[in-house]
Amino acid sequence: MPREIPICVNNWIFGNAPLREVVERATKMGFDGIELVGEPAIYKPAEINGLVGAYGLNVCSICGMYPGPEEGDLRALCHPDRIEREKAIDYVKACVDLAKKINARSVLVAPSLVGQPGLFVSKADDIQRAVESIHKAAQYAEDQGIMLTIEPINRYEVGLVNSLDDTVAMAKAIGSDFVRIMGDTFHMQIEEGDGIPNALRRAGSYWVQHIHVADNTREAPGMGTMPWREIIRALHDIDYEGVISMEPLPKGKAPYDARNGNIPADKLDMDLKFGLEFLKREQDTVMRYKP
Template identity: 40%
Template sequence: MKEPKFSINTWLFGTASMDLITKAAHEIGVDGIDISGEPDAIDLVKTKELLEKYNLKAFCINGNYSDENRVICHSDATKRASAIQYCKALVDMALALGSKRVLVVPSQVNRVTYFIDKEADFKNASESLKEIAAYAESKDKDLRIIVECVNQYEVALIRTVADGIALAKSTGYENVRIVPDTFHMQLEEKDGIPGAIRSAGNKWIKHLHLGDNTREVPGKGCMDWRAFMIAIDDIKYEDALSFEPLPGKLTGDEIFADKLDTNLLIADLKYSFAFLKSVCAGIRY
């Protein structure tokens, strides 16, 4: 099979500098990075220079959605408005860095109860996404708003590929698509990961996150990566595969509390990148 493009989520590196992250991505050999969606904290000019220096692409702007003021399905209209503005700022960030993807989680991360109920929260998310999608479309018709499907232990609303497609369809906008995550999929998809990928196809899947069943890098758990690669090849998937494990089984809070061993993370990513390339190379038709 044709080897896919690979990316690394920058938030995995916690508080590390963009200099370190881009240099590491270059050394590992991936094609680009997914940049953490913090417009007020990132130097866009310097980041663009580093991307050019290391010949890396900004595949996605990865929004962060644990803050109530960033939740597009919130019952509070003021908080929804704040969330919409945040997502519009991510679109602007994508435009500045040449990215064509902005990731949105429609409900609050680490909250597994609804703000009102499933139907009302879904409606609020859909209406908010319409405004975000309209803004993105007005700026760049090729830019996609991608809805991440996250497991039931972390979010309330959009958990499966089918959930994500339903929300995307509800907006009526062609630039709203989905981003599944293999770790979340192995908890949620009753027909298995390959089945879910084939059911969605490359029409809906416009980015993919990678994590093994242990939430470590691919190859450190027992997920069937050959079956996964065959499935994405079958649907002629052309977008990036983005590493998003929890390094060293640390929590996000621990990563940003400087408990991360960056050298071990880089070693794990090098191992996993080589592992997945070998899986691809071993697939023959």
């Protein structure tokens, strides 16, 4: 029998809602777990463990944020200034520490600033600095038994790694068993020229360890035109070991609306429930006909 891929939800889309509220809402909707936004200072690990344990959930991953919420908090792993790079490495280490304490499997890493597609020096120089920085962070992550997953983001938002192929190449250059990659369907629809299912199969199960999902409109799965059954079939074909983590936004809303808590809870929950139920049906169909 094929493994059923768990479906989680990323808590950054809930904005400033307290963690207890997020856990309660996610449980009521039927999610298997949550992904936590990578802001270690705002959490108390004992509280997290108590909450998810009481509600029967798990924390699948820590979603690193690049840059941070405060002005000047760049978290730029490819920055030309060594001090800035060390700050970014320390940030990844803090996320790893949090992941270890709450039994999360991985930490998301973006090698360049999100929303700022320009380069600090040149693409080659920036990539080399990112490789060196992530390698240092990976040595720490390996000691903790936590995986780092590099996320490729579309060319309009970042300047270094955009496709799964780009990201596998960077991970290979880093050369650590604790550095793998992840995909995000919203970004992949732009960057994967031969389609998301083909890109997933080409990268394979060793490299692809985490997935973020939203439809082509960035709404919940099933509200747009993405070939979800084929995407899920590709994940099953490569014996994907991770989870599906939802981070959609209601129509007309931007990430900044979510982070600032400007999305009505009833609308967000209605869309999330729709997307979750849709993905479950699609996965059931794939599993029913998989040899």
